[in-house]
Amino acid sequence: MISFGPTEEQQVARDAMREFATDAMRPIARASDEAGAVPAEFLEQAWQLGLTATQIPEAYGGGGEARSPLVNALVLEELAFGDAALALAALAPSLFALPVLEFGTEAQKQAHLPRFCTDRYAVASLALVEPAPAFDPIGLRAKAERKGDGWVLSGTKCFVPMADRASHFLVLARNGGGEGLEGVSAFIVPRDSAGLSISPEQNLGLRALPTGTLALERVEIPAEARLGGDDGIDAQRLVNLSRTALAAVSVGLARAVMEYAIPYAKQREAFDEAIARKQAIAFALADMRIETDAMRWLTWKAASRLERRLDATREAHLARLYCARQAMKIADDGVQVLGGHGFIREHPVELWYRNARTIGVLEGTVAI
Secondary structure, eight states: OOOOSOOHHHHHHHHHHHHHIIIIIHHHHHHHHHHTSOOHHHHHHHHHHTTTGGGSOGGGTOSSSOOOHHHHHHHHHHHHHHOHHHHHHHHHHHHHHHHHHHHOOHHHHHHHSTHHHHOTTOOEEEEOOOSOTTOOGGGOOOEEEEETTEEEEEEEEEEEETTTTOSEEEEEEEOSSSSGGGGEEEEEEETTOTTEEEEEOOOSSOTTSOEEEEEEEEEEEOGGGBTTGGGOOOHHHHHHHHHHHHHHHHHHHHHHHHHHHHHHHHHOBSSSSBGGGSHHHHHHHHHHHHHHHHHHHHHHHHHHHHHTTOOOHHHHHHHHHHHHHHHHHHHHHHHHHHGGGGGSTTSTHHHHHHHHHHHHTBTBOOOO
């Protein structure tokens, strides 16, 4: 018999993340957004939860084996349901550690993975996005040029999570070896590299997440800094994993709006009648449910193909695009359902609206 529900293992992970999101994230989401910072206590809780360490094998000091893309999609949805900015902050080390685990040489794994299991302050991040009106990973402009046995990196990266404290960055750059993503490599760049400058950013949404811009002015790195060594990486798979993760975050955010708007509409009365009984409101709420479920199925389809190590380029692209578009619309409709209350900080919908807008344009603009 075919089952469309999670397995017992998947449900355990889902329930644990849902509890963490409810107890540890929701209560501090507003204050974190207002302060524009992630509380140190929250990062401590996230480290104790082992969001990164439990995905690293015991051979490198971790707690087991890497979680499957499907389980990660479930985890990301629940964490983003708590708060998207805090979710991305908690998982920033995974943006570096998991590519090293999947694509790195044995020496790179031994050198970088253990610290995420033993050092609660270990932070590293992924530098993929570039400042452009319609950014597309296929058209990366950052360059990696050969110099002797090493490499020289030049270019600019933006929206790098936790850039204010990351010790290393995984920088994706074009190596001149082919068209599209076939000619892209990832490089491990220490924070103190000569020629690397980091500047903070201010964003419309995800304000609790410290992000930064990296300017690489002919940064020289040794040959062993290229992830995967001479074999390099499967850049398309890395991008597909990133897109599927963003889709899962969008699902969690959309679900947060929906589960807030529906009870509000049932309780809020206008002209002696709950506004949920008004046809326009009822249709908007029904669309929220339909689209959130559709977003989730698209995300799971992409994650399932990634788990089976099949090409998920089409599925990941469609999931990212559809989820970005619908999350923005659902957040906008949530503001509309609350009316004037949708714009005030007594309700979290305006925060979710700003977060949805920011997530939606990480790979260029998305029309709604």
